[in-house]
Amino acid sequence: MTNASSEEQSTVVGSALHLPVLGRLGGTVLDIVVGGLARLVDVPMRTLQRLIGERRMAYVFLLPNFAFFSLFVFAPLVINVVFSVTGGEALFLSDRPYVGAGQYRYLFDCGSYLDPASCREDHFWRGVANTLRFTAFQLVAMVAFSLTTAVVLNMRIRARGFFRAVYFFPVLLSPVVVALVWKWILQRDGLLNAGLTTLGGHKILYFVDPGWAMFWSVFVSVWAHMGFYTLILLAGLQAIPADLYEAAQMDATPRWRVFRRITLPLLWPSLVVVIVLALIRGVQTFDEVFVLTGGGPGTSTLMIVQYIYETAFASQVQNFGLAAAASVALGVVLFVLTLLQLAATRRRSAS
Amino acid sequence: MSRFLFLRARRHAGRWHWTDVAAYAYLALGVVLMFGPVAWLVLSSYKTQASLIEFPPSLLPVAQQETAVQGFAQPLPLFSATMDDGSHRVLAQARRIGLIAHMVDPGDPKQQVRVPVNKLAPVRRVALATENYTEPLQRFAFARYLSNSVFVTLVATLITLVINSMAAYALSIYEFRGKTTAMLMVIGTLMIPITIILVPAYLVIAKLGLVNSLWAVILPGAATPTGVFLLRQYMLTLPRDLVEAARMDKASEWQIYWRIVMPLATPALAVLAIFSIMWRWNEFLWPLAVLTKTESFTLQIGLNAFQGELQTQWNYLLAMTVVSLFPVAMVFVVLQRFIATGIANTGMK
Numbered sequence: 229m230t231n232a233s234s235e236e237q238s239t240v241v242g243s244a245l246h247l248p249v250l251g252r253l254g255g256t257v258l259d260i261v262v263g264g265l266a267r268l269v270d271v272p273m274r275t276l277q278r279l280i281g282e283r284r285m286a287y288v289f290l291l292p293n294f295a296f297f298s299l300f301v302f303a304p305l306v307i308n309v310v311f312s313v314t315g316g317e318a319l320f321l322s323d324r325p326y327v328g329a330g331q332y333r334y335l336f337d338c339g340s341y342l343d344p345a346s347c348r349e350d351h352f353w354r355g356v357a358n359t360l361r362f363t364a365f366q367l368v369a370m371v372a373f374s375l376t377t378a379v380v381l382n383m384r385i386r387a388r389g390f391f392r393a394v395y396f397f398p399v400l401l402s403p404v405v406v407a408l409v410w411k412w413i414l415q416r417d418g419l420l421n422a423g424l425t426t427l428g429g430h431k432i433l434y435f436v437d438p439g440w441a442m443f444w445s446v447f448v449s450v451w452a453h454m455g456f457y458t459l460i461l462l463a464g465l466q467a468i469p470a471d472l473y474e475a476a477q478m479d480a481t482p483r484w485r486v487f488r489r490i491t492l493p494l495l496w497p498s499l500v501v502v503i504v505l506a507l508i509r510g511v512q513t514f515d516e517v518f519v520l521t522g523g524g525p526g527t528s529t530l531m532i533v534q535y536i537y538e539t540a541f542a543s544q545v546q547n548f549g550l551a552a553a554a555s556v557a558l559g560v561v562l563f564v565l566t567l568l569q570l571a572a573t574r575r576r577s578a579s
Numbered sequence: 580m581s582r583f584l585f586l587r588a589r590r591h592a593g594r595w596h597w598t599d600v601a602a603y604a605y606l607a608l609g610v611v612l613m614f615g616p617v618a619w620l621v622l623s624s625y626k627t628q629a630s631l632i633e634f635p636p637s638l639l640p641v642a643q644q645e646t647a648v649q650g651f652a653q654p655l656p657l658f659s660a661t662m663d664d665g666s667h668r669v670l671a672q673a674r675r676i677g678l679i680a681h682m683v684d685p686g687d688p689k690q691q692v693r694v695p696v697n698k699l700a701p702v703r704r705v706a707l708a709t710e711n712y713t714e715p716l717q718r719f720a721f722a723r724y725l726s727n728s729v730f731v732t733l734v735a736t737l738i739t740l741v742i743n744s745m746a747a748y749a750l751s752i753y754e755f756r757g758k759t760t761a762m763l764m765v766i767g768t769l770m771i772p773i774t775i776i777l778v779p780a781y782l783v784i785a786k787l788g789l790v791n792s793l794w795a796v797i798l799p800g801a802a803t804p805t806g807v808f809l810l811r812q813y814m815l816t817l818p819r820d821l822v823e824a825a826r827m828d829k830a831s832e833w834q835i836y837w838r839i840v841m842p843l844a845t846p847a848l849a850v851l852a853i854f855s856i857m858w859r860w861n862e863f864l865w866p867l868a869v870l871t872k873t874e875s876f877t878l879q880i881g882l883n884a885f886q887g888e889l890q891t892q893w894n895y896l897l898a899m900t901v902v903s904l905f906p907v908a909m910v911f912v913v914l915q916r917f918i919a920t921g922i923a924n925t926g927m928k
Contacts, residue, residue: 269833270837273831273832274831274833283753285832286753287755289748289753290745290746293743294764296799296801296802300776304776304779305779307782308776311778311782319785385602385603394609394613398613400857402907404861404863405900408620409617409620412619412620419619422635512772515864537777537867540777541868556775559771559775562775563770
């Protein structure tokens with residue numbers, strides 16, 4: 229369910245996992261809860277092993293996980309494509325008529341792709357336009373803020389652990405909590421408007437003005453996730469050899485030049501990873517924005533994923549075929565981005 | 580105290596460089612921006628409905644003080660009145676007619692004073708409206724949402740730990756035909772977010788007859804590629820001799836997995852458990868798609884539905900948001916360092 233780079237996992241284990249207390253506690257709990265079950269399982273497993281041999285037991289151990297993968301990931305991937313070439317309102321495939329590329333044709337039927345209003349499925353294209361805009365703004369803001377924060381946290385700062393935790397903690401909050409916190413602050417009689425009026429300004433209706441709604445969608449998303457990207461950049465910064473900086477200091481190089489000539493080039497691989505991950509995230513954006521604005525005002529913050537969700541589940545006519553076609557299109561975009569991510573991470577681990 | 584020592588920090592015991600000042604200013608702003616909103620939420624969750632809709636909002640949860648006065652059935656609100664001679668008196672308001680309030684002295688109810696309304700300021704003190712927390716648990720289905728969320732999180736995490744570690748065990752200890760294919764399939768699933776298989780995954784759940792069941796939330800995410808990876812990488816570091824020795828001693832493969840490899844992998848299992856708990860507790864889109872009946876809602880879906888109602892009862896909503904925040908806050912306080920390093924190294928969240 230997560231998009232993650234897979235390399236360097238072994239280091240996790242070395243650095244992060246010395247949790248003796250938690251380990252012991254978790255071990256005890258596991259032992260009590262599943263221990264009995266495991267003993268029950270042992271007898272049939274032993275019989276099975278006698279039948280198929282020691283080495284083939286590997287398949288037995290793989291089986292449960294792959295059963296889940298097949299049922300909930302591989303099968304849906306295939307079914308999704310089948311869904312997208314059928315029509316009608318029925319959920320089960322046997323009741324759905326084949327329509328060929330009909331759904332795609334409908335989805336992509338546009339007077340001009342630059343103008344969502346000229347499309348037959350204009351909500352989809354508004355979603356595309358909004359998602360692109362959101363992703364672009366979010367990407368710039370995310371890189372700018374997480375890079376600044378990482379650089380600052382990498383300085384000789386007192387209480388660095390504390391500050392790192394400060395920027396990191398929203399990462400753990402659920403999207404619903406994040407959205408509700410900000411909705412509460414940004415509402416008409418909220419904290420921000422109170423501050424504005426005491427400064428002599430007027431109340432702003434943030435969720436009525438489309439521009440503000442998009443601004444806060446980006447802001448809240450950056451607020452919630454920048455800690456994650458900061459961490460990646462911080463790890464990248466700390467991997468830069470210190471003697472390079474010492475040499476620069478001996479030459480009395482100005483700080484700005486040190487940053488441009490040493491920090492930025494050596495941090496570039498991590499930065500690429502951050503950029504690609506932020507892109508992937510941006511394209512998939514749904515929950516925070518949905519809870520914050522509901523896609524509104526009008527359709528000004530409606531994202532592709534919300535379109536898919538609503539087309540399939542929340543509208544009067546549950547148009548599964550159209551939603552599937554839209555998600556196949558989204559999947560293609562994500563696939564390309566993931567290839568980019570793989571190329572980026574490979575280069576990072578190679579360098 | 581030591582936390583504030585940084586205020587006197589110097590670079591190389593030398594002078595402050597302007598970048599140091601800028602850095603600390605940036606960090607201070609960061610503390611306000613990052614902690615502020617959540618602190619504001621928690622403070623607001625203890626306000627009464629009346630003080631919630633007040634504008635401008637008060638910082639602390641305050642309520643107007645009331646006092647019982649002899650001769651009046653209801654407790655009367657207390658005000659600080661500015662008298663004609665400029666002195667202040669604390670009086671209770673008996674009734675109000677237009678712009679004139681009829682005030683009584685709480686100590687001596689017979690003494691009545693008429694005071695213009697604009698000379699009155701309410702007497703308030705910090706009061707925590709804890710009913711914001713207790714009432715939604717009784718009156719609305721929040722207790723149900725809460726127990727649903729706990730059930731989903733615990734059961735899903737247990738299943739995830741067991742089946743992921745089994746697969747990781749197979750992929751790290753054995754050599755078998757199709758191992759590379761299996762690894763590739765795991766890597767492949769790493770890149771498939773739920774968003775692009777929403778509709779067909781729903782179909783599978785519907786075929787299994789699980790719509791509106793909590794199992795519909797638990798099962799699809801149980802096999803996580805990240806989990807298999809994390810555990811496999813850890814198990815690869817375990818000495819193979821242990822496994823060989825156990826085989827010599829006629830231990831079954833299941834016993835080796837359960838008695839030897841699993842206990843040794845507890846650190847990695849603990850990290851996966853933390854991540855799984857976070858994922859499950861915070862999950863939104865998938866439960867939103869498969870749960871449509873109120874009694875099967877998880878806390879996140881319940882909160883979203885509650886705020887979508889025509890008139891949001893913010894006092895309840897804020898309190899329940901704080902409840903849903905609580906486990907995550909606890910995890911953060913205790914394990915923040917480990918999670919942070921885990922994320923920095925794996926890029927998983």
